[in-house]
Amino acid sequence: MLSETVGDGSVQPLISLPPAGTRDPRPGLSGVPMTQLEGWLAERGQPAYRARQIADHVWAGAAQSTDELRTLPQSLRLELEDSFRLTTLGPPDITPSDGGLTQKALHRLDDGRMIETVLMRYPARGWRKARATACISSQAGCAVGCPFCATGELGFWRDLEVAEIVDQVRVWRQWLAGVGQRLTNVVFMGMGEPLLNVERVLDAAAAITDRARFGLGARHITISTSGVLPGIERMIAAGPTYTLAVSLHAARPELRDVLVPLNRRWPVAEVVEAAREHSRATGRRITYETTMIGGINDTAEDAEAMAELLRGDHAHVNLIPMNQVAHTPWSASPAQVIERFATRLRSAGIQTTIRWNRGQEVGAACGQLAAERAGEPPAPVVARRRQLLVEASAAALRGERSHEAVPSGVGD
Numbered sequence: 001m002l003s004e005t006v007g008d009g010s011v012q013p014l015i016s017l018p019p020a021g022t023r024d025p026r027p028g029l030s031g032v033p034m035t036q037l038e039g040w041l042a043e044r045g046q047p048a049y050r051a052r053q054i055a056d057h058v059w060a061g062a063a064q065s066t067d068e069l070r071t072l073p074q075s076l077r078l079e080l081e082d083s084f085r086l087t088t089l090g091p092p093d094i095t096p097s098d099g100g101l102t103q104k105a106l107h108r109l110d111d112g113r114m115i116e117t118v119l120m121r122y123p124a125r126g127w128r129k130a131r132a133t134a135c136i137s138s139q140a141g142c143a144v145g146c147p148f149c150a151t152g153e154l155g156f157w158r159d160l161e162v163a164e165i166v167d168q169v170r171v172w173r174q175w176l177a178g179v180g181q182r183l184t185n186v187v188f189m190g191m192g193e194p195l196l197n198v199e200r201v202l203d204a205a206a207a208i209t210d211r212a213r214f215g216l217g218a219r220h221i222t223i224s225t226s227g228v229l230p231g232i233e234r235m236i237a238a239g240p241t242y243t244l245a246v247s248l249h250a251a252r253p254e255l256r257d258v259l260v261p262l263n264r265r266w267p268v269a270e271v272v273e274a275a276r277e278h279s280r281a282t283g284r285r286i287t288y289e290t291t292m293i294g295g296i297n298d299t300a301e302d303a304e305a306m307a308e309l310l311r312g313d314h315a316h317v318n319l320i321p322m323n324q325v326a327h328t329p330w331s332a333s334p335a336q337v338i339e340r341f342a343t344r345l346r347s348a349g350i351q352t353t354i355r356w357n358r359g360q361e362v363g364a365a366c367g368q369l370a371a372e373r374a375g376e377p378p379a380p381v382v383a384r385r386r387q388l389l390v391e392a393s394a395a396a397l398r399g400e401r402s403h404e405a406v407p408s409g410v411g412d
């Protein structure tokens with residue numbers, strides 16, 4: 001479903017995708033906690049060490065079905081096959097870009113829905129070791145409907161299961177093992193709003209950091225949110241020191257209402273306060289992401305408002321030139337405008353980095369491939385959407401507050 005979430009605030013399907021296929025009821029093995037697996041084995045009279053053997057297969061092996069787990073007795077393999085799936089994702093459709101440093105992938109879920117991931121590799125530079133970051137999805141589609149985001153255009157299909165999230169990480173870990181490299185970071189910056197699927201995202205992060213499984217350090221996992229306040233509070237209560245990234249885009253409430261529609265439910269000042277609380281609780285610096293849109297959120301006034309909002313915080317701002325999305329009237333801010341914006345923030349004492357290449361990479365994980373597959377919506381509907389966005393952003397720049405409803409599916 002391609003949705004329209006601006007204008008009168010109602011979500012109108014523009015393109016109807018075929019209905020989703022039936023779901024496989026068997027949970028994915030990678031999402032099953034070790035204690036639960038040990039319990040399942042004990043019920044079948046199997047020793048606890050088998051859980052470790054199974055986890056080793058899941059994380060290190062290349063087997064596609066439990067039937068291939070040859071270190072296990074055949075009767076156990078058959079029972080495993082009946083109860084669990086070794087992977088929840090179909091074989092990925094991988095496209096390299098950026099001279100092979102970036103790999104984009106489309107993955108098919110059991111019901112036929114498609115999700116996207118991206119692998120970004122950064123070679124060693126000076127004292128910095130080589131890094132490889134997997135950008136993964138938390139939902140199929142997204143209900144928030146930010147108008148510059150391809151996933152926002154697609155609308156919301158469903159939350160991902162724990163194993164569907166973990167299996168994205170396994171795909172890239174195994175791909176990297178094939179070229180002799182390690183996965184060093186995981187960022188929830190693909191499709192979906194992670195904190196609208198917060199329990200499964202936290203369970204998936206726990207699986208990825210579990211020493212008996214992948215064992216990635218918590219601080220190497222970044223959870224990016226468009227500002228789901230209760231979700232940030234839940235992250236603080238959960239405890240682990242994951243890195244929090246907040247997609248800010250605008251400090252002025254009337255403009256943020258247009259760029260991030262859930263600002264009307266959870267206002268930016270409260271979101272920033274919750275992010276400060278997360279920083280105090282974890283000792284971690286907060287990252288703020290801002291997509292730079294020409295003539296919309298890149299003015300001197302916006303820079304001042306952002307500097308004022310974040311003054312004195314243990315924060316880092318990433319400015320990302322907007323990656324072109326088919327159905328918006330907008331494009332990236334010119335380079336010198338972004339430089340000027342950065343200079344203003346830095347002179348207010350706020351650490352700021354411009355991510356010149358990130359727009360392409362993030363955009364790639366943000367529903368663009370899935371949106372292309374969804375097909376082109378009718379031209380008059382696209383034209384109306386563009387017109388509504390022009391009007392809404394112009395009103396916001398005049399300082400007028402919109403009174404539209406929050407898109408359905410957000411925080412229900």
Ligand code: SAH
Pocket residue numbers: 148149150188189190191192193194224225226246247289290291320321322323324325359362363366
């Ligand atoms: N829903 C979460 C995480 C997924 S989006 C969030 O919004 O934070 C990940 C990042 O990609 C966000 O910072 C988002 O603003 C950014 N993004 C989305 N569309 C983009 C585009 N067209 N160009 C550049 N960045 C984009």
Ligand code: SF4
Pocket residue numbers: 142143144145146149150151152153190191192193226247366
């Ligand atoms: Fe959803 Fe994030 Fe895209 Fe906004 S930017 S529509 S929250 S995925």
